[in-house]
Amino acid sequence: MPDHPGSRPYHVESASQAELLMDRAWLRLLDVFTGEARGVADAARTLGVTTEWLFKRVRRLERAGLLAVREVRPRAGRAVRLYRAASDTFFVPFTLVPAETVGRQNRAWHLDLFETAIGRTFLRAPFDQHGWGFVTERTPSGDVSFRIVREDGVRWADLGDAAPVMVSGWHLLHLTPSDARELQGELRALHERYARRTGTEPFLLGIFLADTSGLPGLEHARSERADE
Incomplete structure (x- = not known):
């Protein structure tokens, strides 16, 4: 030592x-x-x-x-x-622990914590009222997603300060290599800007961006631009 x-x-x-x-x-x-x-x-x-x-x-x-x-x-x-x-x-060298193992274990624990926090959110106002659910929709990127809404079409994000603080979802993007690097830099900068602040309440933030070209699982998702 x-x-x-x-x-x-x-x-x-x-x-x-x-x-x-x-x-x-x-x-x-x-x-x-x-x-x-x-x-x-x-x-x-x-x-x-x-x-x-x-x-x-x-x-x-x-x-x-x-x-x-x-x-x-x-x-x-x-x-x-x-x-x-x-x-x-x-x-810790990757020869001792593969990078994939580190990332998977790290994300698994935090995703479980995140889902638990989100689950509690949906037990409180405004979601403790009847009429809330989600609608499915196709995005311009060619993927499908879910949007939390009330039966009358009001989105939870439209509730302003009454809406809970949460962002949840995976987004499939079709980008050029330069756009992907630009987005990577912006995400890092956004995290660093708020990481410097001090407050009294803990919030869990996850940032995920990866090149999935050649990986199975997204073969069905094509951008509308590619369909034209």
Whole structure:
């Protein structure tokens, strides 16, 4: 373990370490112990969890070699152990964990969390009223999609401040390579702009864009321009 955890990325060589680091839930726990050594009780208050809950996870991170005791402070009763992460950053080579595996596991956990949050949204106003549903429609890109509406045609997005904060959906786009790169840059810039802001409520944002040419599953979807 390096003497100066923040000096350079810790080069991961263990599959058990990689398994924890490609899970953002574990990575966020570990992140609380970067920058400075902290006690479990102090870190638990920061995370909003119980000391007992966090201690079990600290022990697993410690066994994996990602966390270590940096200082022991005596006090009446049991001494306080201060833990610090092996490094502020970690390098996990794709030779140890394939990129597809990392992405699939990472997205699966967050998509489950996202769907749970969306499900709760539909139990609250305005969707707790009768008359809400979705309509199917064909988009200009040649794909089919769903749009949340009320029976009288009002869209949930038209409700203004009364509408819940959510964006959900996959969109098939037919772009030139230059347009795709432009969109990629705009999505990154949009995320970075809001990532710098600080607030009190957590919101989960997912951004997905990939070249699916040659992959099975979208053979039916052609742009209207191509049909002309």
